[in-house]
Each structure stands twice: as C-alpha cells, then as structure tokens.
Amino acid sequence: MAVPILNIEIVALERRLSSAQSEDNLTPDSHELGLAKEPVANEHPTEQFQLVDWDVPQHEQPQNTSIPLAWGAPDTAPQSPILLPDLQVLPTMSTSYPSPKQSPTSVGDVFIPDLTKADLIQLYFDRVHPVVPILNKAKTFKWISDPGNMSDARQCLQCAMWTFATAFSTQFGGFQDVMYARIRFMLDQLDLSSGDSLICHIEHLQSWILITFYEFAKTNYRRGWLSAGRVFRLVQFLKLYDLDGPRPLGSESEDDIISLEEKRRTFWVSYCLDRFISVSEGSPMTLNEEVVFTRLPCLDDDFQRGIIPQESFLAETMSSAELRPFSPLAECVILVTICSRALSHKQIYTIETLYSNIPLDFSSRHDWLDGMLTRRLNNLQVNYPSLTVAENPMIIFSYMVAHSTVIYLCRIIETLSRNDQNQPLVWEFQERGHWAAQEIARLAKEHEHLGYFKAHTFMPLTIYLSASRLAKHLEVRKGELGSKAAEDIERSLHISMEALQKLQSVNNLASYYLQLL
Numbered sequence: 001m002a003v004p005i006l007n008i009e010i011v012a013l014e015r016r017l018s019s020a021q022s023e024d025n026l027t028p029d030s031h032e033l034g035l036a037k038e039p040v041a042n043e044h045p046t047e048q049f050q051l052v053d054w055d056v057p058q059h060e061q062p063q064n065t066s067i068p069l070a071w072g073a074p075d076t077a078p079q080s081p082i083l084l085p086d087l088q089v090l091p092t093m094s095t096s097y098p099s100p101k102q103s104p105t106s107v108g109d110v111f112i113p114d115l116t117k118a119d120l121i122q123l124y125f126d127r128v129h130p131v132v133p134i135l136n137k138a139k140t141f142k143w144i145s146d147p148g149n150m151s152d153a154r155q156c157l158q159c160a161m162w163t164f165a166t167a168f169s170t171q172f173g174g175f176q177d178v179m180y181a182r183i184r185f186m187l188d189q190l191d192l193s194s195g196d197s198l199i200c201h202i203e204h205l206q207s208w209i210l211i212t213f214y215e216f217a218k219t220n221y222r223r224g225w226l227s228a229g230r231v232f233r234l235v236q237f238l239k240l241y242d243l244d245g246p247r248p249l250g251s252e253s254e255d256d257i258i259s260l261e262e263k264r265r266t267f268w269v270s271y272c273l274d275r276f277i278s279v280s281e282g283s284p285m286t287l288n289e290e291v292v293f294t295r296l297p298c299l300d301d302d303f304q305r306g307i308i309p310q311e312s313f314l315a316e317t318m319s320s321a322e323l324r325p326f327s328p329l330a331e332c333v334i335l336v337t338i339c340s341r342a343l344s345h346k347q348i349y350t351i352e353t354l355y356s357n358i359p360l361d362f363s364s365r366h367d368w369l370d371g372m373l374t375r376r377l378n379n380l381q382v383n384y385p386s387l388t389v390a391e392n393p394m395i396i397f398s399y400m401v402a403h404s405t406v407i408y409l410c411r412i413i414e415t416l417s418r419n420d421q422n423q424p425l426v427w428e429f430q431e432r433g434h435w436a437a438q439e440i441a442r443l444a445k446e447h448e449h450l451g452y453f454k455a456h457t458f459m460p461l462t463i464y465l466s467a468s469r470l471a472k473h474l475e476v477r478k479g480e481l482g483s484k485a486a487e488d489i490e491r492s493l494h495i496s497m498e499a500l501q502k503l504q505s506v507n508n509l510a511s512y513y514l515q516l517l
Contacts, residue, residue: 245293
C-alpha cells in the first residue's frame with residue numbers, strides 16, 4: 001500500500017513544482033493583469049492543436065486534446081462523463097467567432113452517434129411538433145440527409161431540434177445542458193457573421209423559436225422572454241406578417257407551396273408566443289394583429305402530404321359565424337387572439353377610467369368578446385368533441401386557452417363592479433369564471449393520460465389562472481357555498497396545484513407560476 005501512496009505524493013509534488021515555474025514566468029506587470037508570457041511554440045496554436053469536430057466519434061479525435069486557453073471556463077464548471085475529458089461544458093467568451101459548422105474550442109463537446117441523432121429527430125416529430133408545428137417532415141428529412149445542402153442556418157436548426165427534443169424525454173437528459181450551450185453558441189455566431197446583411201434564412205428564425213420554447217421550459221422565464229424578443233424582430237425582418245398580401249403585377253413568390261406554408265406556421269407560432277407572454281405579464285404586444293396579411297395554417301395532415309389548401313385570413317375568421325374545422329394551430333391562434341383582445345379591452349378600460357368617469361364603448365366591446373368566445377367554444381365542441389380531445393395536446397391547450405379567456409373576462413367585469421351597481425352581471429361572470437377554472441383543472445387531469453412530456457410549453461399558464469380563480473372564488477364565496485360546492489372547488493384547486501407540481505419536473509414554467517400562487 002505504501003508504493004501507490006508514495007506515487008501519489010510524487011505526482012502532487014510535480015504539479016506544485018510545475019505551478020511554481022509558471023508563476024516565475026510572469027512579469028510584475030503581467031501578473032497584475034493576469035496575463036502570462038506565451039511560449040514561442042504557441043504562437044500558432046491552431047497548427048499545434050487541432051479543433052475538435054462535432055460529428056467525429058470520440059475515439060477518432062486527435063490524441064493531443066490539451067488545448068491552451070487564456071479564457072477557459074472556471075475549474076468548478078460542471079462536467080459530464082460523456083464529454084471529451086479536457087473540454088468544459090459551458091461556452092466562454094472568445095475574441096474570434098468561427099462558423100457554426102466549426103467547433104469552438106471553448107465550448108464543451110459531446111459525441112452523438114447517428115442512431116441517437118435519428119432518435120432525437122423522431123422524438124422531435126412525435127412530441128415537439130404537435131405543439132410547435134412549423135416543419136414539414138419530408139422536406140426536413142431531405143435536407144438533413146443531404147450534407148451538401150446543409151447551410152449554416154440549417155445546421156443551427158438541426159441542432160435546435162436535437163436540443164428541444166432532449167427536453168421531452170428523460171433518456172437524453174444527460175447531455176441536455178451541453179447541447180443547449182452548443183446551439184446558443186452557434187446562433188450567436190450566425191448572428192454575428194450576418195453583420196449588416198439584408199438576407200435572413202427562415203431556418204435561422206425557426207432555430208430561435210425552438211430555443212425560446214426550450215428556455216421557457218428548461219432554463220428560466222427571463223431568458224426565454226429576452227430570446228422571444230429576438231424571435232419577434234426576426235419575424236418583422238422577414239415580413240412574415242405579409243406573406244399573402246397583394247403583390248405587384250409580374251412578381252411571383254419564389255417559395256414552393258410547402259416552404260410558404262412553413263413560413264405561415266412559423267409566423268403564427270411566433271404570434272401565439274407573443275400573446276402568451278403578453279397575457280402572462282399584462283404587457284403590450286409586439287406583433288400587431290391589424291397589419292397581418294398571412295393566411296391561417298392548414299390542417300397538419302394536408303401540410304405533411306404537401307397538399308396545401310387556401311385558408312382564410314384571421315380577420316375574416318374573427319368576423320365570421322361559420323362553424324367549420326380549422327387546424328389545431330389555427331384554433332389556438334383564433335382563441336389566443338380573443339384572449340389578447342380581452343387584455344387590450346382591460347387596458348383600454350383602465351386608461352379610459354383614468355381620464356373620464358364613463359368608459360367609452362365598454363359594454364359593446366365586452367359583449368363582442370363574449371359572443372366571439374362562445375362561438376369559438378361551440379366550434380371546438382362540434383369539430384373536436386370531448387372524446388377526441390385527449391388525442392391532441394394542441395386541442396387540449398386550445399380548450400384551456402378558451403376557458404382562460406372566460407376567466408380574464410370575469411376579472412374585467414369584477415373591476416367594473418367597483419363603479420357599477422349591476423351586481424347580477426358580475427355574479428353571472430363569477431359563476432362562469434368558476435366553471436371555466438374547474439374545466440381547466442379537469443383537462444389538466446385528463447392530460448395525465450397523454451403524458452406531461454407532450455403538454456404545451458405554456459400549459460402551466462392556464463393552470464395557474466385556474467388555480468388563482470378557484471382560490472379567489474373559495475375565499476370570496478366561502479360563507480355562501482354549501483359544503484358540497486366548497487368540496488368541489490377545493491378538489492379542483494387541489495388538482496390544479498398537483499398538476500403544476502407534477503409539471504415542475506418537465507417544465508420550469510410550472511415552478512415559476514407556483515411561486516406566484
């Protein structure tokens with residue numbers, strides 16, 4: 001036993017000696033600045049040390065991987081057993097920005113076998129696509145399998161698909177953080193390399209959308225919110241809000257019908273993201289509904305087959321009383337638009353009461369929103385009855401958004417009651433808000449059978465609105481409620497809280513909203 005211990009002590013002494021010699025090489029000025037003299041052999045580090053390729057297996061990498069970095073990550077940075085041993089997980093600042101295809105030496109690397117890549121792509125289309133349906137499967141597989149057609153933007157999109165897919169399974173959680181670090185670095189390089197170019201590829205925006213949803217679910221609310229701002233500006237830069245507007249004579253779109261539909265879906269997912277954040281925060285919306293000249297998305301089956309029918313515009317649908325089937329994404333767009341209009345309705349009411357005693361057109365706006373919401377709920381029930389709801393997470397979420405809008409209208413009426421003696425209307429909406437909150441709790445319970453890994457990223461927002469409404473109803477009406485009614489409310493409140501607690505393991509938004517309750 002003495003020999004191994006002696007060997008360990010010898011190694012420790014050698015390390016101390018090496019460290020002392022390194023300190024001797026520092027001049028007084030350079031020591032104060034934290035800079036060391038570079039040996040002559042390191043004047044051209046790229047000749048002595050080769051960059052690691054993302055897609056080359058670990059056993060085929062060069063043996064000499066001791067890359068000297070003056071700006072490396074701290075020694076306490078987390079490590080993963082599947083990483084290359086001498087590379088850190090987290091990205092660090094660098095003075096040079098290589099292409100996204102070039103592996104930066106200051107970012108942790110992870111080898112992904114081809115079979116794992118295929119599993120992640122399949123997982124993406126099984127669990128991510130139903131709630132973020134922006135990609136055509138056949139087209140995506142075509143450019144993924146063609147390395148010659150893999151642009152920098154598509155390289156980023158592929159990595160973003162892998163990264164977001166890891167959030168929907170426990171199987172790939174081990175390298176989730178390093179994948180996220182890698183895609184953020186790649187996107188930063190793509191932004192910097194673009195400079196003042198007026199060209200932006202749709203895959204660039206799609207990558208940011210996927211990463212923004214990932215950040216809301218797996219990092220924190222603030223980071224997701226800031227990345228969402230990047231998404232909205234790219235949407236405006238690409239003018240995706242005006243894909244189907246009138247065109248000058250002789251000017252035809254360069255996109256095929258599938259690419260055009262992908263752009264439509266990319267816009268509408270971004271539009272919904274804008275509304276989710278605004279409703280959650282009560283903040284102004286970025287993408288203005290009044291200037292949208294892009295048609296609603298078609299049914300996903302038609303989109304995947306490449307048969308793209310011409311859908312109506314949002315403005316036409318909002319003013320129509322026709323009961324007809326829309327795609328789950330389109331239903332969500334329509335309902336979240338009503339919810340955002342309810343938010344604007346509340347904001348207008350607040351400003352009007354600040355400057356005058358009588359709110360202008362309050363009743364007509366409120367009645368229109370209530371009537372529109374009732375028609376959309378009827379349309380959902382006709383085209384997506386309760387027996388089929390549990391099969392599609394986007395439809396479940398659409399129902400939840402509709403019920404959340406009822407709760408929002410209830411809040412507005414309660415605010416009005418301070419200046420209005422029309423208590424029967426207030427009580428009516430309070431009962432409707434109570435019913436809507438119980439429906440959200442019921443749908444959250446039903447979603448357990450589908451699995452929370454398939455839940456929409458912003459489902460915790462609707463559950464939070466349900467729980468807060470139920471808690472308030474129980475507090476205000478407790479003296480008037482019978483024992484059975486009080487038990488029903490407490491049971492629904494318990495279901496909502498339990499759903500948020502279970503969602504915490506897969507979605508950090510659940511933790512965020514639990515802290516607000």
